[in-house]
Amino acid sequence: MDKVVLIVFVTPLLLFFILFYRRITWLRLIKSKHMKNQLPLGTLGWPFVGETIEFISCAYSDHPESFMDKRRNMYGKVFKSHIFGSPTIVSTDAEVNKFILQSDAKAFVPSYPKSLTELMGKSSILLINGSLQRRIHGLVGAFFxxxxxxxxxxxxxxxxxxxxxxxxxxxxPVYIQDETKNIAFQVLVKALISLDPGEEMELLKKHFQEFMSGLMSLPINLPGTKLHQSLQAKKKMVKLMLRTIESRRECGISKVPKDVVDVLLNDQNDRLTDELIADNMIDMMIPGEDSVPVLMTLAVKYLSECPTALQQLREENVKLKKLKDQLGEPLNWSDYLSLPFTQTVITETLRIGNVIIGVMRKAMKDVEIKGYFIPKGWCVLAYFRSIHLDDKNYDKPYQFNPWRWQDKDTSTCNFTPFGGGQRLCPGLDLARLEASIFLHHLVTQFRWYAEEDTIVNFPTVRMKRRMPILVRRVES
Known part of the structure; x- marks a missing residue:
């Protein structure tokens, strides 16, 4: 009993001194002559917690960028802060973000919350660097x-x-967020491992949702915690993936790949082990659960609030459908992506919706960008949302206006919904295709009334009530 009391008393005290030592070290680092005049302006906030509480509070609001806007006005587009346990340089400057995104692992590497890194594992494409990351990214991107x-x-x-x-x-009511999640997950799993809908798909989806629930949890791996439950769910999925890979090897790997597993198994790189492939299949499922369904859901929300845009979108898609019906041909990839107004709707949804608000990196060496100094070991948050909603980049930025893209270039550093550089999302065209197909069938088959709903922006973007709509079937 005395030992238990001692542990209960000493452990928090030891933790306090560790955190206190780290805090003093960071303060000394900031005050050193070498960095004093070069570090961006800003504040590290309260001892230990920094500015994390205010950051999260703003993130849950209707305007999560308010945390950034307040500091931009005080310190400029690039400033220092202390969030999620680390001193951080926050960038809302498009050119600085471009530099960060295009830098290699010698300058910046991915940085994520501890719970996420533990769930992903060291071999995740989201975390690995160098030639192996480029190899996997290139193989998957080429196949997509x-x-x-x-x-x-x-x-x-x-x-x-x-x-x-x-x-x-x-x-x-039809809950658009649920419907799009189900559709996108099936499509992506088919592309990854050629699994068709059925009992095995439902079991995989169940485990995957348990896995996803722990991505932003407390980094405590004890029975009963979210992180522990997520890790157990991942183990079950890995077993399923390894059975799939073993079956492929026994039957002979197809030289003409039908899915991503075939692509990776056909590669002769010794570092592409079965365990690494299995882990990465799970990581690549995340867009099917999160970003792509949210893109489709937000498009429905914004169109519901903009009847003029909805009418033009409907006319464009009905016209294409009638043409293809007359020719007796099904719609193909290029048909969907060639619909000009549909693509502007998707682009504007990506800009104003900000499904991915930014990326975090860790500096591997001292870096200087546009006169801003980033010390080795510090985190960097390249924040996209502030740039996408900056009135200097976009007129009336909070207004859903697809027409703004009719004469505007999307290949600019002011528009980075899919990231950039070596880690540019390899499935960006697939995301656009899935959204185009969903919107085409929706507007040519239904009229709808959207019930009131609001966007939740943290820890991921989603609809509070799952975007319920009441539909009525129509003849196109």
């Missing part, structure tokens, strides 16, 4: 751009969308 996958994804997406919409009832 292949003509074979374009045909397959278009066909599968159309089928899953149609199956989903067939079950919609006019006297019951």
């Amino acid at each position: 751009k292949s003509q074979q996958l374009k045909v397959q994804i278009t066909r599968e997406m159309q089928n899953y969308v149609q199956q989903s919409m067939t079950n919609w009832k006019e006297d019951q």
Whole structure:
């Protein structure tokens, strides 16, 4: 009993001194002559917690960028802070963000909360650096751009969308966020491991949702905690993936890959072990649960609030549908992506919705950008949302206005919804395709009334009530 009392008393005290020592070290670092005049302006906030509480408080509000705006006005577009346990340089400068995104691992490496890094594992494509990361990213990116996958994804997406919409009832709300999550997950799992809907898919989805629930949890791996439950769910998914990989090896790996597993198994790199491939299949499922469904859901929300845009989108898609019906041809990849106004709607949704608000990196050496000094070991938050909603970059930035993109270039550092550099999302075209197909079938088959709902921006972007709409079927 005495030992227990001693542990209970000493452990918090020891933790306090460790944190206190780290705090003093950081303060000495800031006050050193070498950095005093070069570090961006700003404050580290309260001892130990820094400015994390205010950052999270703003993140949960309707305007999460208010934390950044307040400091931009005081210190400029690049400033120092202390959030999530680390001294951090926050950048809301497009050129600085571009430099960070395009830098290699000698300057910056990914930095994530501890719970996320533990769940992802050391071999995750989100965390690894150097030649292996470039190899996996290149292989997956090339496959996602292949003509074979374009045909397959278009066909599968159309089928899953149609199956989903067939079950919609006019006297019951349709929850768009749930519907799009289900569709996008099926499409992505098919592209990754060729798994069709069924019992195994449902089991995988169940484990995956348990896994996702712990991504932003407290970094405590004890029975009963979110992190522990997520790790257990991942182990079950890894076993399923390894069975799939073993089955492929036994049956002979197809030289013409039908999915991402085939692509990676065909590569001769010894570092691409079965365990590494299995881990990364799970990480690559995250867009199917999060970013792509949210993109589609937000598009429905913004269109519901902008009847003029909805009418133009409907006319464009009905016109294409009638043309393809007359020709007796199904819509293909290029048909969907060639719809000009549909693409501007998706682009504007990405800008104003900010499904990905930014990325975090860790400086591997002292770095100077545009006169700003970033010390080795500090974190950097390249914050996209402030740039996308800056009135100096976009007129009336909080207004949903797809027409702004009709004469505007999207390949600019002021628009980075998919990140950039070596870690640019390899599935960006797939995301646009899935959103295009979903919107096409929605506007050509239904009219709808959207019930009131609000956007929650933290820890991930989502709708508070899952975006309920009441639908009515129409003849296009």
